[in-house]
Amino acid sequence: RDFCLSRGLGDVYKRQASTKRFVTERWALEDTPRPEVLAVLAHCQDASIRAGVAQNKNTNSDSLAMLAFSKDPDVLRRVGGNPNTPHPSLEWLTTAEAYYWRKGLPLRVTIQREVAANPSTQPTVLLQLAGGDDPEVLCAVAQNPNSSPATLSAVLDHFERLPRPPWFGSWELRQALEAVASHPNTPAHVLRTIADSGWQSWIV
Numbered sequence: 001r002d003f004c005l006s007r008g009l010g011d012v013y014k015r016q017a018s019t020k021r022f023v024t025e026r027w028a029l030e031d032t033p034r035p036e037v038l039a040v041l042a043h044c045q046d047a048s049i050r051a052g053v054a055q056n057k058n059t060n061s062d063s064l065a066m067l068a069f070s071k072d073p074d075v076l077r078r079v080g081g082n083p084n085t086p087h088p089s090l091e092w093l094t095t096a097e098a099y100y101w102r103k104g105l106p107l108r109v110t111i112q113r114e115v116a117a118n119p120s121t122q123p124t125v126l127l128q129l130a131g132g133d134d135p136e137v138l139c140a141v142a143q144n145p146n147s148s149p150a151t152l153s154a155v156l157d158h159f160e161r162l163p164r165p166p167w168f169g170s171w172e173l174r175q176a177l178e179a180v181a182s183h184p185n186t187p188a189h190v191l192r193t194i195a196d197s198g199w200q201s202w203i204v
Helices: 003-031 035-041 049-054 061-067 074-082 087-093 095-101 105-117 124-127 135-143 149-161 162-169 169-184 190-198
Strands: none
Touching: 003 035, 003 124, 035 049, 035 061, 049 061, 049 074, 061 074, 061 087, 061 135, 074 087, 087 105, 087 124, 105 124, 105 135, 124 135, 124 149, 135 169, 149 190, 169 190
16 A cells, blocks of 8 residues: 555656656747746756757857757757857867767767858858768758858869769759859859859759
């Protein structure tokens, strides 16, 4: 009897803890919490709550800079996509040292995609990302309004290094080529290269 009672109480406590976690997590994801509250939640042991804080547009840059050193992939991905994340943190998330440090090399491209699509990512970081090979990263870089002429040229260089048949079947690469062709910062010589190559027939 005592065992059943103890087990029953344990189940109640677990449900209460689960409910509290769910409410806190949802609160961290909402747009209403104040930055000072989010700064406290950023230190929570629960990774799902820290991920909610990392995604929240009211989270301040200091909290995001701290979360950029997290070892949880979901937290890092959301830090990379938050417009309030400071430039040094976005730059750190794109470096090889960051991934060797947290031993998460397979997650590198996933986080880079978020950084490449972030409207606050600076041209220097976008230029670095343009040197990669992931189609979704290249597409996000080409679509980012902060991409410089040098960055867009680097994206096109990627196409010139590839055999034509394989990448013609890649939806992301075709979108990237379309983004380069329509980007206001694309230099004239890049547009001429696209026109002369016949690639415009493959643009989405």
